[in-house]
Structures are given as structure tokens and as C-alpha cells.
Amino acid sequence: MRLHGTMRVNEKGHLEIGGCDAVDLVRVFGTPLYVLDEALFRENCRLYRVAFARGGGGVLYAGKALLTLAVCRLVEEEGLGLDVVSGGELYTAVQAGFPMDRVYFHGNNKTADEVRMALSAGVHRFVCDSFDELDLLSRLALELGKECNLLLRLTPGIEAHTHDYIRTGQIDSKFGLAIPNGQALEAVRRCLERPALKLRGLHCHIGSQIFELEPYADAARILMEFARQVRDVTGWVIEELDLGGGLGIYYSPGDDPPAVETLAETIFGAVAQAAASEGLPIPKVLVEPGRSIAGPAGTTLYTVGTVKEIPGVRTYVAVDGGMGDNPRPALYGARYEACLANRMNGRLDTLAVSLAGRCCESGDLLIRQADLPPVRVGDVVAVSCTGAYTYSMASNYNRFPRPAMVLVRDGSAELIVRRESYADLIRNDIVPVRFRTRQA
Numbered sequence: 001m002r003l004h005g006t007m008r009v010n011e012k013g014h015l016e017i018g019g020c021d022a023v024d025l026v027r028v029f030g031t032p033l034y035v036l037d038e039a040l041f042r043e044n045c046r047l048y049r050v051a052f053a054r055g056g057g058g059v060l061y062a063g064k065a066l067l068t069l070a071v072c073r074l075v076e077e078e079g080l081g082l083d084v085v086s087g088g089e090l091y092t093a094v095q096a097g098f099p100m101d102r103v104y105f106h107g108n109n110k111t112a113d114e115v116r117m118a119l120s121a122g123v124h125r126f127v128c129d130s131f132d133e134l135d136l137l138s139r140l141a142l143e144l145g146k147e148c149n150l151l152l153r154l155t156p157g158i159e160a161h162t163h164d165y166i167r168t169g170q171i172d173s174k175f176g177l178a179i180p181n182g183q184a185l186e187a188v189r190r191c192l193e194r195p196a197l198k199l200r201g202l203h204c205h206i207g208s209q210i211f212e213l214e215p216y217a218d219a220a221r222i223l224m225e226f227a228r229q230v231r232d233v234t235g236w237v238i239e240e241l242d243l244g245g246g247l248g249i250y251y252s253p254g255d256d257p258p259a260v261e262t263l264a265e266t267i268f269g270a271v272a273q274a275a276a277s278e279g280l281p282i283p284k285v286l287v288e289p290g291r292s293i294a295g296p297a298g299t300t301l302y303t304v305g306t307v308k309e310i311p312g313v314r315t316y317v318a319v320d321g322g323m324g325d326n327p328r329p330a331l332y333g334a335r336y337e338a339c340l341a342n343r344m345n346g347r348l349d350t351l352a353v354s355l356a357g358r359c360c361e362s363g364d365l366l367i368r369q370a371d372l373p374p375v376r377v378g379d380v381v382a383v384s385c386t387g388a389y390t391y392s393m394a395s396n397y398n399r400f401p402r403p404a405m406v407l408v409r410d411g412s413a414e415l416i417v418r419r420e421s422y423a424d425l426i427r428n429d430i431v432p433v434r435f436r437t438r439q440a
């Protein structure tokens with residue numbers, strides 16, 4: 001397994017993250033356990049902030065990748081803005097005291113309650129996805145006596161090479177308004193007609209776990225060309241251009257993501273060129289990275305419960321977590337790397353085993369082929385690069401409580417998400433009175 005951030009092998013032959021021995025973490029906090037490397041999370045924020053500040057741009061951390069109160073505080077301290085997509089994410093940001101003038105509110109079906117909450121909280125921008133949403137935003141802004149500043153989410157018609165389920169830039173998408181069929185222009189017109197709506201810019205997001213940079217340059221060109229058409233027709237001039245998130249990360253061999261600086265250069269280059277050729281001022285450029293900030297900073301620790309060898313077929317190593325805490329392998333066929341955190345200096349010869357979860361699903365395999373030294377019951381398995389879209393997508397399937405999360409830094413580990421208890425699992429359950437009466 002490749003070591004990331006502050007990971008190292010200590011003198012005991014154990015994996016260490018943020019100066020904390022993984023075996024000690026397991027002893028204190030139990031497993032499964034999400035471990036967040038604070039230094040790496042901050043470093044990833046800084047890489048973006050510096051690279052995009054150079055061109056006068058801004059960075060919004062995409063909370064959908066991983067959001068907790070403590071994560072909000074890290075993002076705030078690192079000077080980034082925040083992209084939220086739901087009332088729940090917005091509530092988390094509000095409760096963390098995140099500055100609302102740095103919050104962008106996304107989502108393809110915001111409810112009236114969410115819009116009221118966001119307008120009252122004073123979010124900086126709405127990223128609007130449809131004609132119906134424009135109607136809703138206009139009506140509620142008037143009702144509350146607020147101004148609604150917004151970006152329009154457009155589908156530029158770009159097919160990024162990534163998994164079908166996380167590709168979003170193509171015309172046939174539930175997200176955004178298409179440029180070629182005239183819907184994007186119609187949406188701009190409707191915005192400009194409504195006094196409560198202030199159109200500030202354009203947005204697109206072409207997908208996630210992307211390794212090629214050309215689609216970003218293409219998207220920038222397409223949106224700038226559209227902005228020029230809009231200016232010609234309506235006189236409106238673009239102020240902000242938000243190109244979404246999507247930069248890929250290393251999960252396993254073969255993944256070779258470009259650097260954040262290269263992404264920034266590509267985007268700024270394309271926007272400046274397009275602005276010149278379209279005769280427009282250079283807009284403020286925004287990006288919304290999630291995975292490339294949180295992903296590499298997270299590691300999940302598990303305890304091995306059973307090792308089942310099927311002679312001549314394969315060995316299943318079952319751990320005490322699985323698709324409940326990380327649905328990505330089952331959902332996307334995502335690939336990860338693992339190591340034995342308690343025996344990093346063990347024998348070099350490894351065996352390909354299947355790392356199985358404990359949900360009642362044959363597809364609950366965290367890693368189909370993990371190269372590990374001979375595994376014993378009680379070993380601690382670390383799966384790397386699990387900071388993004390794991391906790392945020394976790395479920396209680398099979399009524400497994402969701403794991404705890406610790407933030408590690410300079411040898412100290414602080415709990416930032418408590419482990420769910422069995423009591424938490426039934427907290428919202430209600431037994432209708434008639435059952436209780438019958439039981440009594």
C-alpha cells in the first residue's frame with residue numbers, strides 16, 4: 001500500500017498516521033474507525049487555495065465528500081468556501097459557525113424549506129438547476145424580502161471519462177440546463193426578468209475522479225462562448241465562472257492524477273484565452289474540489305474476524321465493516337489498497353485475498369484482490385484513501401452502527417464523530433400504541 005501524508009511505519013512495525021500508532025487508535029477507539037490526517041487535509045486545502053488564489057480565483061470545498069462540524073472548522077481555517085447540497089449540509093455549516101458569505105448552495109431539487117433556510121441564513125450563492133427552481137427562488141426571495149444571488153448550472157455537453165454514475169456534464173443528465181437546445185439561454189432570460197434574482201455567473205461540473213485536464217479547458221471555453229452569446233443578446237456580463245470539482249486521486253496502481261497546480265494553470269489559461277477571444281472581462285474562477293481534498297487524508301481501520309480459505313479457489317478475509325461504511329466498491333467497482341497496520345514489517349511475500357465486509361450481500365467486498373501477508377484473526381487492516389464519499393455515504397444496512405471518526409495530528413487523536421450505538425439505531429423507531437397495548 002502506498003503511504004500518504006503523514007503515514008509512516010514506526011519502530012514497532014505498525015502503521016502510524018498523524019504520529020498516532022494505528023494499533024493504539026484501535027485499542028482506544030475500536031473498529032471500524034475512520035482516521036483523518038489533519039495535516040494532509042490542510043495541505044490539500046492549501047494546495048488549492050494557493051494555486052487558485054494566484055489567478056484571482058476561489059475554492060469551495062465540496063462538503064458532499066465529507067462533512068462534519070470539525071471538518072467545517074478545518075475548511076474555514078484554511079480559508080476555503082463551502083459547497084453544500086442539502087439542508088443537512090447547510091445545517092452542519094451553520095452549526096459550525098461557518099461564514100455564510102462563503103457558502104454556495106447546490107442541488108437539483110431544493111425544497112422550499114431548504115431555500116427558506118438558506119435565504120434566511122444568508123448563503124452567498126444558489127447554484128440553480130432548473131426552471132422550477134428559478135420560480136421557487138424568485139417567489140421565496142420576494143416573500144422573505146431577500147435578494148437571491150445565483151449561478152446557473154449548465155450542461156456543457158462534455159463526456160468525461162469516468163464511471164457512468166458519477167459523470168454529469170453530458171446533455172442527458174438530471175443536472176443542469178443544456179446550452180445546445182436553448183434551455184440555458186431561456187433560463188438566463190427568466191433570471192433577468194425577475195427583480196429578486198441576481199444572476200452572477202455560470203456553473204458546470206463535468207464529473208468526478210477525472211484524470212484528464214482537457215475536459216476542464218473545453219468546459220471553460222464552452223461556458224465563456226455561451227456567456228458571450230448571452231451578452232450579445234441581453235447585455236448581461238458574466239462575473240463568476242464555477243467549473244465544479246472532479247479532480248481524481250490515487251486509490252490504487254494505475255491511478256495517475258494531475259497536480260492541482262496543473263489543473264489551475266489549465267483552467268486559468270483556457271478562461272483567459274476564451275475571455276480575450278469572446279471580448280469578455282475575465283470572470284472570477286471557482287472550483288469545487290471534494291475528493292481530492294478529503295480522499296487521501298482518510299484511512300479506515302478494521303479488525304479481521306475470520307479468515308476462510310477455500311482451497312484452490314480463494315481466501316476471504318472478513319473485517320468488521322464493509323459496504324455500510326464504504327459503499328464505493330459495491331456501487332462503482334471502486335478499487336482500494338490495504339495493509340496490515342499491526343504488521344507492516346512482516347514477511348514480504350504476500351497473498352492475494354478478498355477483503356470481505358460483513359453485510360449480507362455477496363457483493364460486499366471492500367477489495368476483490370488485496371495483496372496482504374498471511375492474515376490472522378485479530379489483525380488490523382488499514383484501507384487507504386477513504387476520506388471521501390465513505391462516511392458521507394455510509395448507511396446502517398443490516399443495522400450496523402456507523403463507525404467513529406478521529407482526527408489525528410502530531411501524535412494526538414481527537415474524536416470528531418462518535419461511534420453510533422445500538423440505542424442510536426432505534427432512536428427514531430416508534431411502536432404504534434396498539435402494539436404496546438397488546439404487549440402490555
Ligand SMILES: Cc1ncc(COP(=O)(O)O)c(C=O)c1O
Pocket residue numbers: 062064065083106168205207208209244245246247288289290291292388
Ligand atoms: C456540483 C458538484 N461540485 C463538486 C463536486 C465534487 O466533486 P469531487 O469530489 O469529484 O471533487 C461534485 C461531485 O461530484 C458535484 O456534483
Ligand SMILES: N[C@@H](CCCC[NH3+])C(=O)O
Pocket residue numbers: 064166208209328332388389
Ligand atoms: N459519490 C461519488 C462521487 C460523487 C459525485 C457527486 N456529484 C464517488 O464516490 O465517487
